Amino acid sequence: MTAIRTLLVANRGEIARRVFRTASAMGIRTVAVHSDPDAHAPHVLDADRAVSLGGSTPAESYLDAAKILDAARRAGADAVHPGYGFLAENAGFAAACAAAGLVFVGPSPESIAAMGRKDRAKEIARKAGVPVLPDAPVTGDDPDGWAVAGADVGFPLLVKATAGGGGKGMRLVTGPDGLAEAITGARREAAGAFGDAAVFLERHLGFARHVEVQVFGDVHGGAVHLGERECSVQRRHQKVLEESPSPAVTPELRERMGATAVALVRELGYVGAGTVEFLLDEDGDFFFLEMNTRLQVEHPVTEEVYGLDLVRMQLRVAAGEPLGLDRAPEPRGHAIEVRLYAEDPANGYLPAPGPLHHYAHPTHPGVRFEDGVAAPGEVSPFYDPMLAKVVAHAPTRAEAAAMLAGALDATEVHGPVTNRAMLAALLRDPDFLAGETRTDFLDRHPVLLAPPPPTPEVVHLGAAVAVTAARRRAADPVTSLAPPGFRLLPGSAPATARWTPIGGEPADVGYRLGAAFGDTALTVTVGGTTTELGLRDLGPDGVRVVHDGVAVPCIVRVHPDGSVWVNDPAAQSGWRPEPRLPDPELSAAAAGPVAEVPGTVAAVLVAAGDQVTAGQKLVVLEAMKMEHPATAAADGVVAAVHVEPGQYVEAHTVLVTLTTGPTA
CATH class of the missing domain: 2.40.50.100 (RNA polymerase II/Efflux pump adaptor protein, barrel-sandwich hybrid domain)
Structure with missing residues (x-):
């Protein structure tokens, strides 16, 4: 056995922080690496030591194997954990770590090479008797040859990068006319994301679930599966929500899928954590997709359901220890994870890099936040826009969904547009709660991309207008001691201003503050519609807004860039008063x-x-x-x-x- 004393994590964000947490609990010293934009990132501050890689882009930093190996040498590391993404499934990097005398916390270079390319992995699975979907390689640059391959596979089909994952380098093609453009775009994206432009074609199974099996192997020949995770709710072929167990998998099906996955592990002589991914159709038939030779983003739902620490298991297996498990423990309850992104679902999931003014979330029993960011900070344009993973574990699926939705409601993210409201709406959707999840779920439920706010928008607008007015009045030495509405004369014209909701269109707002029944009254006019609101406990940081007889407590924060953010127990919105004139x-x-x-x-x-x-x-x-x-x-x-x-x-x-x- 090889003792691991100092561990370098060749990654960033929430996965680096996750690995550091377990390593530190095991008494292992930790080393972070970082690019220039990440110099003050949370994962850097969490580590015992940190080494700068320089550069900004992934190619200049987290994908530069030579820089990472040099950082390990300088920091005195004896092991490297690759996390996921970047170099996690790079066989050459794993081999280079071994050549440098470093323990690579992952499978052998041979296993990574065998399963890291989806086309080769499918061939191995096919030889092992695992059911696979029809496919064909894409060779050369002749569109006519591509058309022949596409016809052989059949439409609809997916163009898929042979390397990497996460939906990068993947295109859905419904007919021959779009094939050439899809192949060209997928090759370009794959080359940028993975340094490998190779792609292949695979029949698209439209009405299916994405179900994966967590597997582990050790150097002593031990192999085990730890149940399944369903990851069917996706956007752009990238997972948005993951859960365990799957609502569609029976105990009998779980054993069949698990046995198939373990057989593949034994065939490979696989060591470490891995995931065997399948498509599951409505008849209960499953088809091999790929094997991820690393820890998955969604590993926390397995940890919660089976009561295990998968990172600890990785480190123990990498040190040469046996798994100590012949079979998985009995699953307990249900766990759901969502990925909180800085992106605009209603605008094609457009990433939203930029300042992060404020980030806070609740600490509820049963809810787990895996944060990759801290505020004040910056959402970098160079990396994936995921801010955090949020996980809930409860006795039942319905309880887990409700708990997770409530945690999202209470999460405050000020600065970028996020998918926070979409995720909360998804978790409360009747079809989701009924377990009707397939890979086209979001396509079939477009209303979830821009769900109606649980709090009327005018309530938050009124809170923003009233608090900013109160702040201006408090800053004025002449009127700072006057109550709201003190200077307004009967019949005076309303004030006007232009307010733009973050991620929305600007609107001219007319408003008037006055006294009513001992409270402050606010009249707001937007687009010709006038709303009467009551204001209680108006101050510089919040107000209770009364709308249609219902009082809503609103916390209001004004940030240095002038944006105004409003949170209540059910909703969040951001506003920008008097936006700049167009460039x-x-x-x-x-x-x-x-x-x-x-x-x-x-x-x-x-x-x-x-x-x-x-x-x-x-x-x-x-x-x-x-x-x-x-x-x-x-x-x-x-x-x-x-x-x-x-x-x-x-x-x-x-x-x-x-x-x-x-x-x-």
Whole structure:
């Protein structure tokens, strides 16, 4: 056996913090690595030691194996935990760690190489008798050859990156016409995310669940499965919600899927944590998708249901100890995890990097927050936009869902747009609660992307208007001692201001403060609709707003950038009073697209003089590990292209200038 004394985690964010927590509890010293933007990140502050990798992008930092090995040498580490993503499934990195005398907390390079590429993994599974879906490799650059391969597989199909995961380098194609574009885009995205542009085609099973089995193997030949997790609720082929056990898996099916997964582990001589992923159809038939040779993002739901620490198990197995388990313990209760992202679900899940002014959440028994951020801070455009994983464990699935939704309601995230409201609505959706989850769940429930707020928007707007007015009055030495409404004369005209909800459209707001029945009255007019509100306990940090006879306690925070954020026990909203005038440069170039988020130019698809049509892709940006096409708003001619591939651009940068008009 090999004692692990100092562990370097070759990762960032919540997974680095998760590994540090267990390692520290085991008496193991911890080492963080970080890029320049992450110099003051929470995972750096959690570690006993930290080493700068330099650079900003993943390629310059967390994907640079030589830098990480050098950091391990300088910090005196004797083991490396790769987390997930970045180099976690890179066989060359695992081999380099071994060559440097470091314990790699994961499977052998041979196992990673065998299963790390989805096409090769499927071939091994097929030989082992595991059911698989039809597939075909994508070779060369001939679209005609691609069309033949697509016809052999059958439509609909998925174009899938052979390396990596997380939905990167994946495209759904419903017919032959979109195949060439999907392959080109998937190759480009896969190359940027994993350094490997290879893709293959696989039949798409539309009405299915995504169910995976947690497996472990040790160097003594031990192998065990720890039940299943269902991960069917996805966006862009990336998981949004995971749970254990699956509402569709019976004890008998669990044993069949688990036995298949363990057989694959034994066939490989696999050591460490892994996950065998399946598609499960409505008839109870399952098909092998891939094997992830690492810890999964969603591992906490297995920990909660089975009462195990999977990171501790990883470290013990890596040190040469036996698993000590012949079979999984009996599952207890139900656990659900959601991924809290800085993104806008109603706007194509557009990432929302930028300042994080405030972040706070409740501490409830049975609820577990795996945070990757702290405030004040920054949501970086260079990495995945996940802020935290939130997990609830309860005796029943319904209780876990309710507990988790309540925890999200009480979570305060000020700065970026997030999917917080979507997640809470999802957990309360009747079809979700009935267990009707498939991989197309969000497509079939578009209302969840922008759910109606549980608190009327006018209540939060009234709170924002009233508290900011109270703050201005308190700061005025002449009126600071006067009660609200003191200076208003009967019949005086209402004040007006423009307020923009974060992630929404601006509106002109008329309002009037006055006294009513010992409380403060507020009249708000938006879009011709007037609402009478009552205000109680109005102060610089909050107010109780009375709407239709119901009092809602609102906490109001004003941040340095001028944004105003309102939280009540059920909802959150952000507002920006008197937004800046539009940038003249952007107005002048309104016929051409601008960068909606900061990112790197992945492709320029047009040149000066080209005629384009409305909706045509002009430039493709890569930001937060996803591609974002910029399209023409109208027919026209390209007057100028202002960017080139590989260039980093800030949000609102003009990418292309068009002269509008019909094309020839």
